[in-house]
Amino acid sequence: MNINTLKILIMYPFKFNPILKSTIWGGEKIIPFKQLNATQSQVGESWEISNVPGDESVVANGADAGKNLSELVKEYKGALVGESNYQRFGDNFPLLIKFIDACDDLSIQVHPDDELAKVRHNSLGKTEMWYVIGNNGGKAHLRSGLKKQITPDEYAAMIADNTICDALADYAVQPGDVFFLPAGRIHSIGAGCFIAEIQETSNVTYRIYDFNRKDKNGNTRELHTELSKDAIDYTVEADYRTHYTPKKNEPVELVSCNHFTTSVYDLTENMSMDYSELDSFVIYICMEGSCTVTDNEGNTLTMQAGESVLFPATTQSLEVVPQGNVKFLETYV
Structure with a gap:
C-alpha cells in the first residue's frame, strides 16, 4: 500500500x-x-x-x-x-x-x-x-x-x-x-x-x-x-x-447549473444518501435543527444549525439521523 x-x-x-x-x-x-x-x-x-x-x-x-x-x-x-x-x-x-x-x-x-x-x-x-x-x-x-x-x-x-x-x-x-x-x-x-x-x-x-x-x-x-x-x-x-415545492423527507432540487447543484432536505426521518456515482465533494449547510451523519467508513459527526460540513469525494454513502427535525442544503459540483 x-x-x-x-x-x-x-x-x-x-x-x-x-x-x-x-x-x-x-x-x-x-x-x-x-x-x-x-x-x-x-x-x-x-x-x-x-x-x-x-x-x-x-x-x-x-x-x-x-x-x-x-x-x-x-x-x-x-x-x-x-x-x-x-x-x-x-x-x-x-x-x-x-x-x-x-x-x-x-x-x-x-x-x-x-x-x-x-x-x-x-x-x-x-x-x-x-x-x-x-x-x-x-x-x-x-x-x-x-x-x-x-x-x-x-x-x-x-x-x-x-x-x-x-x-x-x-x-x-x-x-x-x-x-x-x-x-x-x-x-x-x-x-x-x-x-x-x-x-x-x-x-x-x-x-x-x-x-x-x-x-x-x-x-x-x-x-x-x-x-x-x-x-x-x-x-x-x-x-x-x-420556485419549488417544499417536501418532507425527500430531496428537493433548487438549482442545477455548470457551477453547482443544490438541493434542500427537511427531515424528520432517517435517510440514506448514495453518492457512489458522484465524482464530487458534497457540502451540507445546516440551517435548522441537528442530526448525526455517518459515512461508509464509520466516521460519525453531529451537525447542527449554523454548521457546514465538507464530505470528500471518496464518500460513497451517508446515513443521516435527525434529532427531531433538521433542515440543510446539499451542494456539489
Whole structure:
C-alpha cells in the first residue's frame, strides 16, 4: 500500500473554523445562530468554507485539524474534490459558502462571468445563489434583476442621477425563498435578510451603487460603473425568484447549473444518501435543527444549525439521523 492510498482511506468529513467578517451593514445574528463564544460585533458574514487567497478556511476536526483548505486540496487532489473537478479547477476549491446577516442594505452589485473575470482579474467569475433563512419578522427585502429594459448608457445615467433602484426588481422575502444569481445579474441583499449563500470561489465584485453612504472618515465607497457596464446581463425576466415545492423527507432540487447543484432536505426521518456515482465533494449547510451523519467508513459527526460540513469525494454513502427535525442544503459540483 502506498502513501497516497493510505491518505484516501483515512479521509473523513471536515468541519472548519468560521471566518467572521464585521461590516458596516452587519447585524448580530450570526454568532448566536452558530452558537459561538465570540464578542465580535456587526458580523455581516461568516465564511464557512473558503479557499479565497488570504481567507482560506482552517480544518477544525480530526487528523487534519490546523491545515487550511488550500493545503487539503493540494494534498488529496481528486480524492477530496472529485477527479473531474480536479482536472477542471486544479488546486482551486471551486465553491465558497457563507452565512450573511444584513442589518442594512448592501450595495447594489454585479459580478463578471468566468470569461470576463479571467481576462480582467485572472479569477473565476461569480455565479451564486441565496437561500433565505430569516427575514427579521417579515421586514426583509432584496433586489434581483432588471424589471425594465435599459441600455448600457441609460444604466450609467441612472447611476449618476441616483435612480438605478427604479430599474431593479425588489422582493419582500420569506424563509425558504431561493434566488439564483447567474453572473451578470444585478442584485442586492436588503435589510433584514439572513441567508445562506453558495457561490463560485471568487471575490470579484463590481459595486454599482451604495446609496451615497459615507464611511467613518466621511468618504463614499468606490463605484465600478465602467467595469460593470459590460458585465451586466440586460435581459429582463418576469420573475427572478426560484420556485419549488417544499417536501418532507425527500430531496428537493433548487438549482442545477455548470457551477453547482443544490438541493434542500427537511427531515424528520432517517435517510440514506448514495453518492457512489458522484465524482464530487458534497457540502451540507445546516440551517435548522441537528442530526448525526455517518459515512461508509464509520466516521460519525453531529451537525447542527449554523454548521457546514465538507464530505470528500471518496464518500460513497451517508446515513443521516435527525434529532427531531433538521433542515440543510446539499451542494456539489
